[in-house]
Amino acid sequence: MLSAFFHSFLSERIKLRRSLLGWLILCGGSFVPAIMLAVRIRRQQQLPNWHRLGVFWEKHWIESWESISIMILPLMVVLLTTLILQVEYRNNTWKQVHASPQTWGTIFSAKLAVVLLALLQLFVVINLGLYLAGALPSLLVGAGGGISSSPIPWIRMLARDANYFVECLPIVAIQFLLALRFRNFLVPIGIGVAGWILSLVLINTSYNFLIPYNYTGIDYLISTGHRSGQNLPTTLGTLACGTFAVLTLVSYALYSRQADKG
Amino acid sequence: MSEWAIETCGLSHRFTPTDAVLQDIQLQVPTGSLYGFLGPNGAGKTTTLRLVLGLLRCQEGSIRVLGEPLESRRVALLRRIGSSIESPSLYAHLSSVENLTVWQKVFGCPARRVGEALHQVGLHDTGGKVAGQFSLGMKQRLALAVALLHQPELLILDEPTNGLDPHGILEMRDLLIRLNRDHGTTILVSSHLLSEVERLVTHVGIISRGTLRFQGPLASLAERNQADRQLTLHTSDNPRALEILLTSGWSARPEQGRLFVQGVSSIQAGALNQQLVMSGLTVFELTPVGQNLEHQFFDLIGD
Numbered sequence: 001m002l003s004a005f006f007h008s009f010l011s012e013r014i015k016l017r018r019s020l021l022g023w024l025i026l027c028g029g030s031f032v033p034a035i036m037l038a039v040r041i042r043r044q045q046q047l048p049n050w051h052r053l054g055v056f057w058e059k060h061w062i063e064s065w066e067s068i069s070i071m072i073l074p075l076m077v078v079l080l081t082t083l084i085l086q087v088e089y090r091n092n093t094w095k096q097v098h099a100s101p102q103t104w105g106t107i108f109s110a111k112l113a114v115v116l117l118a119l120l121q122l123f124v125v126i127n128l129g130l131y132l133a134g135a136l137p138s139l140l141v142g143a144g145g146g147i148s149s150s151p152i153p154w155i156r157m158l159a160r161d162a163n164y165f166v167e168c169l170p171i172v173a174i175q176f177l178l179a180l181r182f183r184n185f186l187v188p189i190g191i192g193v194a195g196w197i198l199s200l201v202l203i204n205t206s207y208n209f210l211i212p213y214n215y216t217g218i219d220y221l222i223s224t225g226h227r228s229g230q231n232l233p234t235t236l237g238t239l240a241c242g243t244f245a246v247l248t249l250v251s252y253a254l255y256s257r258q259a260d261k262g
Numbered sequence: 263m264s265e266w267a268i269e270t271c272g273l274s275h276r277f278t279p280t281d282a283v284l285q286d287i288q289l290q291v292p293t294g295s296l297y298g299f300l301g302p303n304g305a306g307k308t309t310t311l312r313l314v315l316g317l318l319r320c321q322e323g324s325i326r327v328l329g330e331p332l333e334s335r336r337v338a339l340l341r342r343i344g345s346s347i348e349s350p351s352l353y354a355h356l357s358s359v360e361n362l363t364v365w366q367k368v369f370g371c372p373a374r375r376v377g378e379a380l381h382q383v384g385l386h387d388t389g390g391k392v393a394g395q396f397s398l399g400m401k402q403r404l405a406l407a408v409a410l411l412h413q414p415e416l417l418i419l420d421e422p423t424n425g426l427d428p429h430g431i432l433e434m435r436d437l438l439i440r441l442n443r444d445h446g447t448t449i450l451v452s453s454h455l456l457s458e459v460e461r462l463v464t465h466v467g468i469i470s471r472g473t474l475r476f477q478g479p480l481a482s483l484a485e486r487n488q489a490d491r492q493l494t495l496h497t498s499d500n501p502r503a504l505e506i507l508l509t510s511g512w513s514a515r516p517e518q519g520r521l522f523v524q525g526v527s528s529i530q531a532g533a534l535n536q537q538l539v540m541s542g543l544t545v546f547e548l549t550p551v552g553q554n555l556e557h558q559f560f561d562l563i564g565d
C-alpha cells in the first residue's frame with residue numbers, strides 16, 4: 001500500500017514537470033522578500049541604525065510576515081491547489097488515471113501529498129527569500145557594515161512557520177475539494193478568492209474563525225498583539241487541524257463515490 | 263483461463279432517469295479474440311467501455327473481466343488491462359517519454375518498456391516536441407503506447423484509428439494483429455465503420471441505440487440472411503429478361519438501365535442466370551448487392 005502511494009506520488013510529480021507550478025512557487029514566495037529588499041535598498045541611510053538593533057532579524061521577520069500571512073499564503077494555497085488538480089481536467093486525463101490500477105485512496109492521497117509538498121516548497125522559498133532580503137542590502141550598497149550580527153531566532157521562526165503551515169491546511173482542504181469537483185478552474189479560484197475576501201472583512205470581528213481562509217492572518221494579529229484571540233473556541237492550530245481533517249474526509253467521500261469518473 | 267475476456271450480463275445504463283443509453287447489453291468477448299465493437303455515433307460504445315473499465319458506476323447488470331467480477335476486483339484487473347477511451351488522454355505539456363513515464367511509475371513496470379512501447383507504435387523519434395504539439399495521428403499512437411506499456415492481457419481501444427492516415431491505419435492493424443497472434447492479447451476495438459476493422463477482427467458486436475444487434479464471429483455475420491440477397495442484372499435485352507423473371511415468380515423491377523431482383527440466394531442466382539441464357543439472352547452483368555458485410559451492418563443498425 002505504501003509502495004502504491006509512493007509510485008503514485010512519483011507519477012504525480014512527473015505530471016507537474018514543465019508546468020507553471022515551479023514558477024508560481026518561486027514568484028509567489030519571493031514577492032514579499034523582493035519588496036522588502038527594494039524598501040531596504042531605497043532607505044539605505046537607515047541601514048546602520050537598523051543593523052545595530054539587537055533584534056534586527058526578528059523585526060525583519062515580523063514586518064515581512066504581515067502581508068505574507070494575510071495575503072500571500074491564502075492566495076497562493078488557492079492557486080497552487082487549483083493548478084495541481086487542474087492538470088487532469090485540462091488534459092482530459094481523469095479517465096486514464098481512473099482506469100489505472102490504483103485505489104481511489106491512493107490517487108486521492110498522492111494528489112494531496114503533492115499539494116502539501118508544493119506548500120512546503122513555498123515556505124522554503126519564502127524563508128530563503130526573507131533571509132536574502134535581510135542580508136543582501138548592506139552587501140549590495142555597501143552601507144550598514146555587512147550582514148547584521150543580531151542573532152537569528154531560528155527556533156522561534158521555525159515554530160512560527162510550522163504554525164502558519166498548519167493554519168494553511170483548511171484552505172488546502174476546501175480548495176482540494178473544489179478543484180477535484182469542478183472541471184472549470186474558475187470555480188475553485190473564484191470561491192477561494194471570495195472566501196479570502198470574506199475572511200478579510202471578518203478578520204477584526206469575533207467571528208473571524210468561521211471562514212477558515214485566514215487563520216494565518218489571525219495568528220499573525222494575535223502573535224503581534226493586535227488581537228487577543230479570546231473569541232476563539234480553541235487554539236488556531238486545533239481549529240485548523242480539525243477543519244482540515246473533517247473537510248478532507250468529506251472531500252474523499254465525495255470523490256470516491258462519484259459515479260462518473262471520466 | 264475463462265472463455266470470455268469480457269462478459270456483461272443485462273448491462274443497462276441511463277444518464278438521466280428518462281432515457282436509457284444502454285439496454286440489456288450481453289457483451290461476450292472471447293478470450294484471445296480480436297473483437298470489433300461497432301455502431302454509429304451515439305450508439306453507446308464509449309458508455310459500454312467506460313462501464314467495463316469501472317469509469318462509470320454500474321447501475322444495472324453485471325460485468326466480469328478476465329473471468330473475475332469487476333466490482334470487487336477492480337484494481338487487480340486494471341493491472342491486466344490497457345485502455346484508451348475516446349480522445350487520447352495525454353499530458354499536453356509533457357514529451358512522449360515523460361507521458362509514458364507517468365504510467366510506468368504507476369504500473370511499476372521496467373523503465374525500458376517506455377522505449378519499447380514507443381518503438382512498437384512507431385513514435386521513437388519525436389525530438390523535443392511535447393504531446394500538445396503532436397498531430398492527431400501521433401497522439402493516437404502515443405495513447406496506444408500508453409495502453410501497451412504494461413503488456414496487458416486485454417486491450418480496450420475506443421476508436422483507435424480515428425485521425426490516422428491510411429498508412430497509419432495499416433500499421434495499427436498490423437500491430438494489433440501481431441499483439442494478438444504473438445502475445446495472445448485479447449483486443450477490443452470500437453469503430454463506426456465495419457470496413458475499417460473488417461480485415462482486422464475475428465469477432466464483431468454491433469450496437470445501435472443502446473442495444474446489441476448482433477454478436478459473433480465475423481464469418482457468421484456474412485452468412486446472416488442468406489435468403490435475403492439482392493442482385494442487379496444487365497442483359498442483351500432487359501425488357502425481355504424482366505418478363506421472363508416476372509413470369510417465373512421473381513420479384514424484379516427495372517432500375518437505372520439494369521434489372522433489380524430481390525430475394526435471391528447465391529445458389530438461386532446461378533439458376534436464374536442459366537434460365538436467362540437458355541432463353542437466348544446474353545448476361546453482361548450479374549452483381550449481388552447486399553452481400554457485402556457493410557450492407558449487413560447497415561441493415562443491423564437500422565430499425
Ligand SMILES: Nc1ncnc2c1ncn2[C@@H]1O[C@H](COP(=O)(O)OP(=O)(O)OP(=O)(O)O)[C@@H](O)[C@H]1O
Binds near residue numbers: 301308
Ligand atoms: N456524460 C453523459 N451525460 C449524458 N449523456 C451522455 C453522457 N455520455 C454519453 N451520453 C449519451 O449516451 C449516448 C451514447 O453515447 P456514447 O458516447 O456511448 O456513444 P458512442 O457509441 O461512443 O458514439 P461515438 O461513435 O460518437 O463515439 C449518447 O446519446 C450520448 O448523448
Ligand SMILES: [Mg+2]
Binds near residue numbers: 309
Ligand atoms: Mg464514442
